[in-house]
Amino acid sequence: SFVLTQSPSVSVAPGKTARITCGGYDIGGKVVHWYQQKPGQAPVLVIYYDSNRPSGIPERFSGSNSGNTATLTISSVEAGDEADYYCQVWDSTSDVVFGGGTKLTVL
Amino acid sequence: QVTLRESGPALVKPTQTLTLTCTFSGFALNSGGVCVSWVRQPPGKALEWLARIHWDDEKFYTTSLKTRLTISQDTSKNQVVLTMTNMDPVDTATYYCARTMVAGPNYSFDSWGQGTLVTVAS
Numbered sequence: 251s252f253v254l255t256q257s258p259s260v261s262v263a264p265g266k267t268a269r270i271t272c273g274g275y276d277i278g279g280k281v282v283h284w285y286q287q288k289p290g291q292a293p294v295l296v297i298y299y300d301s302n303r304p305s306g307i308p309e310r311f312s313g314s315n316s317g318n319t320a321t322l323t324i325s326s327v328e329a330g331d332e333a334d335y336y337c338q339v340w341d342s343t344s345d346v347v348f349g350g351g352t353k354l355t356v357l
Numbered sequence: 358q359v360t361l362r363e364s365g366p367a368l369v370k371p372t373q374t375l376t377l378t379c380t381f382s383g384f385a386l387n388s389g390g391v392c393v394s395w396v397r398q399p400p401g402k403a404l405e406w407l408a409r410i411h412w413d414d415e416k417f418y419t420t421s422l423k424t425r426l427t428i429s430q431d432t433s434k435n436q437v438v439l440t441m442t443n444m445d446p447v448d449t450a451t452y453y454c455a456r457t458m459v460a461g462p463n464y465s466f467d468s469w470g471q472g473t474l475v476t477v478a479s
Contacts, residue, residue: 251420281463283465283466285404285466287404291471292453292469292470292471292472293404293453293466293469294469295465295466295467298458298465298467299460299463299465304467336403336404338404338465338466340462340463340464342462344420345406345409345417345419345420346394346406346409346419346464347406348396348403348404348405348406349403350403351403351404
């Protein structure tokens with residue numbers, strides 16, 4: 251089965267840039283989506299197809315995908331960005347796969 | 358405006374069958390490129406995809422739970438139903454339904470219900 255690996259936690263000071271990574275074998279050959287989940291809430295799609303933002307998602311959120319790592323970048327981090335972030339792909343053997351999630355803490 | 362809402366029992370006993378209903382509005386399941394999926398999340402743990410039903414009634418299940426899951430749709434009621442048999446305490450989780458956008462072999466979840474917490478205990 252296809253596995254997506256995320257660091258359990260990332261900490262960043264307000265106003266700085268947070269980078270959340272998602273590792274998987276040749277993930278650059280797949281399409282990656284990212285979700286934000288705040289405590290007690292449903293996930294929200296923040297990046298789709300590697301680097302596209304749905305309407306309503308701030309430009310501070312961006313994504314990239316190459317090689318064995320996809321990255322969600324949040325610039326000028328705000329306190330309201332504190333949440334769990336999940337990457338997700340589709341794989342021909344595993345169907346939909348989610349990463350284990352990364353907890354973003356804003357210091 | 359797209360909305361989804363999950364409904365079902367908050368508590369089930371071990372070995373029982375769970376039936377969850379997703380009632381949606383703002384889109385039609387009979388249009389190409391749109392599916393509805395179920396995703397669950399045990400307390401404090403990651404998201405896990407469970408099942409998906411396509412506009413043409415094609416169905417897909419996660420391999421590890423395939424024998425226990427059934428997904429179906431009632432297009433007249435804008436509902437998708439998930440049943441899971443032989444429930445176990447490890448199935449305790451928040452269950453979400455989500456509108457799933459399809460492009461080729463790729464799926465993304467662009468709208469989610471608020472989720473329903475199901476506890477499995479005797």
